[in-house]
Amino acid sequence: MSKRELLDLLLENARYSTADLARMTDLDEEEVVATVEALESEGVIKGYQAVVDWNKVAEERVRASVELNVTLDRETSYGDIAERLAKFPQVTTLRLVSGDYDFEMEVEGESMQEVSKFISDKVAPVPEITQTVTHYVMDTYKDRGLQMSDGDDDDRLSVSP
Amino acid sequence: MKVSDRVEAVPPSGIRKFFELAEEMDDVISLGVGEPDFSAPWAAREAAIASLERGRTSYTANRGRKDLREEIAAHVAERYGLEYDPDDEIIVTTGVSEGVDVALRALIDPGDVVAVPQPSYVSYEPGITFAGGEPLPVPTSDDEFKLTVEALERAGAADADALLYCYPNNPTGAIMTEDDLRPVAAFAQEHDLTVFADEIYSELTYGHEHTSIATLPGMRERTVVFNGFSKAFAMTGLRLGYALAPPEAVAGMNRIHQYSMLSAPTTAQYAAIEALRNCEEEVAEMIGQYDRRRQFVLSRFEEMGIDCFEAEGAFYVFPEAPGGDDEAFAEALLEEHGVAVVPGSVFGEDGEGHLRVSYATGLDDLREAMDRIETFVE
Numbered sequence: 001m002s003k004r005e006l007l008d009l010l011l012e013n014a015r016y017s018t019a020d021l022a023r024m025t026d027l028d029e030e031e032v033v034a035t036v037e038a039l040e041s042e043g044v045i046k047g048y049q050a051v052v053d054w055n056k057v058a059e060e061r062v063r064a065s066v067e068l069n070v071t072l073d074r075e076t077s078y079g080d081i082a083e084r085l086a087k088f089p090q091v092t093t094l095r096l097v098s099g100d101y102d103f104e105m106e107v108e109g110e111s112m113q114e115v116s117k118f119i120s121d122k123v124a125p126v127p128e129i130t131q132t133v134t135h136y137v138m139d140t141y142k143d144r145g146l147q148m149s150d151g152d153d154d155d156r157l158s159v160s161p
Numbered sequence: 162m163k164v165s166d167r168v169e170a171v172p173p174s175g176i177r178k179f180f181e182l183a184e185e186m187d188d189v190i191s192l193g194v195g196e197p198d199f200s201a202p203w204a205a206r207e208a209a210i211a212s213l214e215r216g217r218t219s220y221t222a223n224r225g226r227k228d229l230r231e232e233i234a235a236h237v238a239e240r241y242g243l244e245y246d247p248d249d250e251i252i253v254t255t256g257v258s259e260g261v262d263v264a265l266r267a268l269i270d271p272g273d274v275v276a277v278p279q280p281s282y283v284s285y286e287p288g289i290t291f292a293g294g295e296p297l298p299v300p301t302s303d304d305e306f307k308l309t310v311e312a313l314e315r316a317g318a319a320d321a322d323a324l325l326y327c328y329p330n331n332p333t334g335a336i337m338t339e340d341d342l343r344p345v346a347a348f349a350q351e352h353d354l355t356v357f358a359d360e361i362y363s364e365l366t367y368g369h370e371h372t373s374i375a376t377l378p379g380m381r382e383r384t385v386v387f388n389g390f391s392k393a394f395a396m397t398g399l400r401l402g403y404a405l406a407p408p409e410a411v412a413g414m415n416r417i418h419q420y421s422m423l424s425a426p427t428t429a430q431y432a433a434i435e436a437l438r439n440c441e442e443e444v445a446e447m448i449g450q451y452d453r454r455r456q457f458v459l460s461r462f463e464e465m466g467i468d469c470f471e472a473e474g475a476f477y478v479f480p481e482a483p484g485g486d487d488e489a490f491a492e493a494l495l496e497e498h499g500v501a502v503v504p505g506s507v508f509g510e511d512g513e514g515h516l517r518v519s520y521a522t523g524l525d526d527l528r529e530a531m532d533r534i535e536t537f538v539e
Binding site: 008009013020022023024025026154156157158159160161 | 174176179180183184189191193194195198282283284331449453456457460461503507524528
């Protein structure tokens with residue numbers, strides 16, 4: 001139970017301090033440290049990353065969502081293909097999905113050219129991959145639960161009964 | 162133009178002064194806010210928008226839309242075991258504020274004495290006075306702000322005609338469990354008191370399920386229960402509440418309501434229907450957030466050595482003001498460190514020496530505010 005509670009808090013903000021995590025739960029600081037360590041060593045928590053609004057960074061960043069269709073044979077499973085694709089650092093997310101295509105892959109690069117080249121040189125030639133459809137991301141409004149807009153100011157009366 | 166003696170008899174709220182002070186300053190973090198920092202669940206807002214798009218801008222039935230009353234009946238039955246007939250035992254009001262006002266005017270005769278636990282929300286005593294009644298303060302600070310029979314007896318409430326309270330409580334965050342309520346219910350029956358139970362914070366309890374006094378034996382026929390959408394559903398500005406009471410009381414309230422208000426805001430009624438049908442998850446998420454912040458704030462006060470009982474409801478804690486003078490402390494904290502809290506004495510004499518600290522504020526601001534308070538008390 002305390003694991004789940006800590007997980008929720010870290011999902012909300014992975015930078016909460018140990019002291020604050022302890023204050024917000026029934027745990028003391030040592031228990032927080034031990035529980036988080038357990039979550040990490042069990043592989044439940046894979047890592048911690050910042051959510052960045054790239055529009056605010058003076059640097060080009062291209063993201064694309066790529067639909068992949070594959071054919072399987074007796075020797076090759078979805079897992080095998082995924083393993084191969086996931087090794088590329090350009091691939092940020094890779095999921096097997098239901099519907100019209102098999103894999104949903106997110107790719108990041110510094111330019112459209114770089115991403116296109118990666119798809120055509122590295123992804124399309126994989127023998128099991130029969131089709132790729134690349135969607136370049138034009139704008140991002142929400143990422144991992146966080147909205148990119150600054151949101152409205154708090155317009156409540158500063159003191160109210 | 163001369164205002165009436167009735168109005169002259171009621172002083173303006175003491176909260177106004179702090180509001181004006183805080184408004185003049187920049188970089189104030191306010192822990193003085195009596196409403197959620199969340200917005201209403203999106204589905205509820207969208208239902209309101211859709212109702213406007215369809216041109217639903219007419220009056221509704223005086224008592225509110227029937228489908229809303231039916232949803233309310235189903236909701237309170239499921240959540241609290243309160244069984245009320247949507248046809249003649251439920252009235253939808255413009256916030257609980259209007260509900261309390263019309264209930265007092267409908268059920269209180271001139272000179273009737275209405276016992277009110279102190280400290281409490283600022284509008285009850287004026288409401289009683291406007292209705293021609295006489296408020297009787299019942300101090301609760303000796304019992305961690307719970308209402309006890311001893312306190313009622315000491316205050317002379319045995320001779321009162323009615324009891325009006327709010328639990329979970331604004332400003333203290335105290336709650337009344339079923340065990341706490343039972344003797345109060347017995348007292349009300351023994352002394353034939355009408356009970357006005359403002360349960361607007363009923364969804365916001367932490368570690369205990371809310372019990373409504375109207376569910377205790379013999380209480381339904383003498384109780385008016387008030388609830389609404391402002392707190393749990395974060396819909397304060399939409400102004401929507403409701404009252405549950407026996408048919409004759411609702412009819413009496415409706416008599417005043419139909420002449421003074423006609424009907425509660427229509428757009429808000431559409432939002433409320435959706436809120437009851439489909440927003441349970443968002444409400445649960447907000448409650449989870451409040452509870453974390455509550456624990457955070459209580460821990461911080463404990464670490465600072467500031468006495469604070471463990472408030473288990475609403476979104477307030479009510480610590481003792483270091484130094485004892487709540488007004489002086491709140492003023493200095495605001496002026497020197499830019500943190501607004503509300504002095505407890507605003508909520509009645511028995512709130513003196515305490516501060517109402519609202520945690521209806523995001524954790525980052527809350528942390529910064531607590532840091533500033535810590536600096537100040539050191």
